[in-house]
Amino acid sequence: MAVIYRVNMSDLSVRAETSSSESVQTGGRGLTSALVAAEVPAHCHPLAAENKLVIAPGILTGTGAPCAGRLSVGAKSPLTGTIKESNSGGMGSIALATLGVKAIILEGKPAGGKLYRLLVNAEGLKIEPADDLAGLGNYDTVARQFNAFGDKIVCLSIGQAGEMKSAAASIAVTDVEGRPTRHCGRGGLGAVMGAKGVKVIVVDPAGGERVKPADPETFKKGAQKFNQALKKHPLTSETLPKYGTNALANVINQAGSYPTRNFSRGQFEGTEAISGERQHDLILERGGVIAHACHRGCTIKCSRTYVDENGQYVTKGPEYETIWAHGADCGIDDLDAIARMDRMDDDLGLDTIETGATIGVAMEAGIIPFGDAQAAIGLLQEVAKGSPLGRLVASGAEALGKVYGVSRIPTVKGQSMPAYDPRATKGMGVTYATSTMGADHTAGYSVTANVLGVGGKVDPLKPEGQIELSRNLQIATAAIDASGLCLFVAFAVLDDPSALEGICEMFSGLYGRTFTADDFLALGKRTLGNERKFNAAAGFGAAADRLPDFFKTEKLAPHDATFDVPDEELDKVYDFVK
Amino acid sequence: MRESVWHCLAEAADWHRGPPDDMPQIKVNLYATLRKYIGGAPSVEVEIDPGQTIQQVLGRLGVPAEQTRIIFVNNRAADLSHALQGGEHLGIFPAIGGG
Numbered sequence: 001m002a003v004i005y006r007v008n009m010s011d012l013s014v015r016a017e018t019s020s021s022e023s024v025q026t027g028g029r030g031l032t033s034a035l036v037a038a039e040v041p042a043h044c045h046p047l048a049a050e051n052k053l054v055i056a057p058g059i060l061t062g063t064g065a066p067c068a069g070r071l072s073v074g075a076k077s078p079l080t081g082t083i084k085e086s087n088s089g090g091m092g093s094i095a096l097a098t099l100g101v102k103a104i105i106l107e108g109k110p111a112g113g114k115l116y117r118l119l120v121n122a123e124g125l126k127i128e129p130a131d132d133l134a135g136l137g138n139y140d141t142v143a144r145q146f147n148a149f150g151d152k153i154v155c156l157s158i159g160q161a162g163e164m165k166s167a168a169a170s171i172a173v174t175d176v177e178g179r180p181t182r183h184c185g186r187g188g189l190g191a192v193m194g195a196k197g198v199k200v201i202v203v204d205p206a207g208g209e210r211v212k213p214a215d216p217e218t219f220k221k222g223a224q225k226f227n228q229a230l231k232k233h234p235l236t237s238e239t240l241p242k243y244g245t246n247a248l249a250n251v252i253n254q255a256g257s258y259p260t261r262n263f264s265r266g267q268f269e270g271t272e273a274i275s276g277e278r279q280h281d282l283i284l285e286r287g288g289v290i291a292h293a294c295h296r297g298c299t300i301k302c303s304r305t306y307v308d309e310n311g312q313y314v315t316k317g318p319e320y321e322t323i324w325a326h327g328a329d330c331g332i333d334d335l336d337a338i339a340r341m342d343r344m345d346d347d348l349g350l351d352t353i354e355t356g357a358t359i360g361v362a363m364e365a366g367i368i369p370f371g372d373a374q375a376a377i378g379l380l381q382e383v384a385k386g387s388p389l390g391r392l393v394a395s396g397a398e399a400l401g402k403v404y405g406v407s408r409i410p411t412v413k414g415q416s417m418p419a420y421d422p423r424a425t426k427g428m429g430v431t432y433a434t435s436t437m438g439a440d441h442t443a444g445y446s447v448t449a450n451v452l453g454v455g456g457k458v459d460p461l462k463p464e465g466q467i468e469l470s471r472n473l474q475i476a477t478a479a480i481d482a483s484g485l486c487l488f489v490a491f492a493v494l495d496d497p498s499a500l501e502g503i504c505e506m507f508s509g510l511y512g513r514t515f516t517a518d519d520f521l522a523l524g525k526r527t528l529g530n531e532r533k534f535n536a537a538a539g540f541g542a543a544a545d546r547l548p549d550f551f552k553t554e555k556l557a558p559h560d561a562t563f564d565v566p567d568e569e570l571d572k573v574y575d576f577v578k
Numbered sequence: 579m580r581e582s583v584w585h586c587l588a589e590a591a592d593w594h595r596g597p598p599d600d601m602p603q604i605k606v607n608l609y610a611t612l613r614k615y616i617g618g619a620p621s622v623e624v625e626i627d628p629g630q631t632i633q634q635v636l637g638r639l640g641v642p643a644e645q646t647r648i649i650f651v652n653n654r655a656a657d658l659s660h661a662l663q664g665g666e667h668l669g670i671f672p673a674i675g676g677g
Contacts, residue, residue, distance in 0.1 A: 234647070235673040243610050245676030250609045254650045254669035267653075272620060276676075277610060302676065320676045419677075441677055451655075452675055453647050459655070491675045558653055 058484010325356020602664020
């Protein structure tokens with residue numbers, strides 16, 4: 001039976017609601033955005049009692065569908081002021097789904113800055129005091145939970161950044177090994193969890209069971225078809241497991257779209273040293289692990305385990321975006337230093353994209369020099385101390401840039417751009433500008449057709465075709481995020497019609513009624529519609545759907561490109577929302 | 579800034595030195611799973627006859643064309659039929675994704 005837990009952190013009460021038929025049918029981002037849009041006052045302060053943190057497994061999570069273990073967390077974002085869905089791998093989503101939990105909604109705010117642990121198991125949800133965890137990083141926080149509750153649990157936790165309610169704070173999710181390496185990174189949702197006084201959510205899946213489809217035969221047929229498509233595509237079957245997400249570094253650098261030294265150039269001379277190819281060789285030389293799955297049921301296995309020169313564990317991956325943010329964007333070409341910063345971000349509970357981009361802006365401001373890895377590590381140590389400079393670093397690129405009088409701040413709606421310069425990958429620029437989430441690559445990954453030759457080809461240097469590309473991807477992505485599927489399945493979906501057929505058959509099997517590709521797209525459109533409605537009520541109109549002006553005026557080497565998709569075209573992306 | 583100027587100058591100097599017999603030459607950068615076809619190195623310099631296509635050059639290197647997915651010539655997207663004149667920098671990738 002599906003249940004939604006409403007956890008009131010003001011009076012420390014818990015209400016278990018049997019899901020309405022509507023919320024049983026949706027999940028993931030579809031459910032978080034529907035609930036936030038319906039229940040959170042759009043003008044509330046993101047750290048106030050009125051904001052709600054909604055945690056939801058995807059629709060297909062827990063069914064045994066391949067690559068369906070993504071978790072959605074939604075709220076009003078302290079970083080952007082918009083609605084936010086932040087999405088993570090790790091084991092949290094499957095653990096909640098097998099307990100029949102459709103969503104946990106954290107409401108209210110406790111008095112006196114106290115900290116709590118939520119314990120979710122087959123019996124229900126309990127709130128327990130956890131002041132002893134105050135000031136701990138994610139690694140220590142989860143280690144104490146594993147000691148207390150055994151090694152089968154999964155933790156969702158915040159580090160020091162979340163406790164400080166910093167706008168770049170993440171929510172960590174433990175992986176297959178029980179490490180807090182997977183994060184709902186974007187948008188500062190760790191600060192919302194911190195404002196609710198929740199340090200850690202411990203999920204014990206013991207006694208749970210697999211989600212049962214209404215029509216198991218159809219479901220199984222779809223899962224097999226989908227699995228075949230993932231196995232057949234060279235990206236999901238070969239390059240992602242072997243080289244990980246960071247195989248992108250050389251491609252995006254070749255395309256001249258690899259933001260370097262705070263978005264001042266499109267190519268980094270140190271790319272090879274921090275590339276996926278180099279990372280692969282180094283990990284294998286040192287006895288680390290490649291082709292690692294971040295959650296059970298993942299067949300792509302793009303994760304890896306990074307070890308130091310003595311073979312000792314440092315961190316996962318790191319991922320492409322992280323390596324870029326702390327690497328090229330800061331002029332740093334030292335993979336070991338970058339891996340150390342990834343570990344620090346994970347422990348402090350910081351979004352690696354926002355944090356790396358903020359360090360890049362700090363370098364632009366002259367606080368530390370470009371290329372100085374030790375000084376960059378020093379800035380993260382300031383976060384751990386909670387010093388004024390550290391708090392600024394944990395507040396994101398826009399806040400730090402404003403305080404230090406920097407004019408080149410690569411953000412949209414207050415959120416840092418990820419690892420693609422919008423001048424040389426213009427479809428990505430359209431997504432950054434118009435996404436309901438602020439600058440976010442995952443919201444509509446136009447790099448596919450712009451650079452990767454996946455799902456057709458659209459010239460990345462021309463404005464033509466980018467609106468339609470971004471719109472279609474934003475719709476499909478919202479549906480994928482609702483389903484709980486990993487976004488990387490999109491590479492197969494875009495090239496092989498049988499992948500989407502398989503997904504629709506899994507939905508049909510789950511629901512026990514026919515579910516078509518049109519229904520899938522309608523799910524995406526409905527989700528985006530809820531998000532746009534919330535953002536409009538929060539004061540975000542067309543003028544907010546723009547890139548910073550310097551992208552229009554400063555030419556980016558090597559293509560001397562500017563962002564020249566006309567504003568009136570950007571305003572057409574959401575034509576489909578009534 | 580100074581560093582990148584020097585980097586460009588050094589590259590340009592290398593370039594103009596050229597091969598001894600002045601045959602047109604190109605630089606082929608291969609990535610990910612394609613590197614195994616050139617012994618694991620990131621790049622190889624190849625002499626060409628002007629007008630040769632990328633497909634022909636890959637054939638000479640023993641790189642299966644069907645395994646290539648993303649091709650750049652001087653940082654711009656190109657396809658296998660692109661005719662080379664000499665002096666180009668190629669970037670050739672298999673199917674790549676992530677993010």
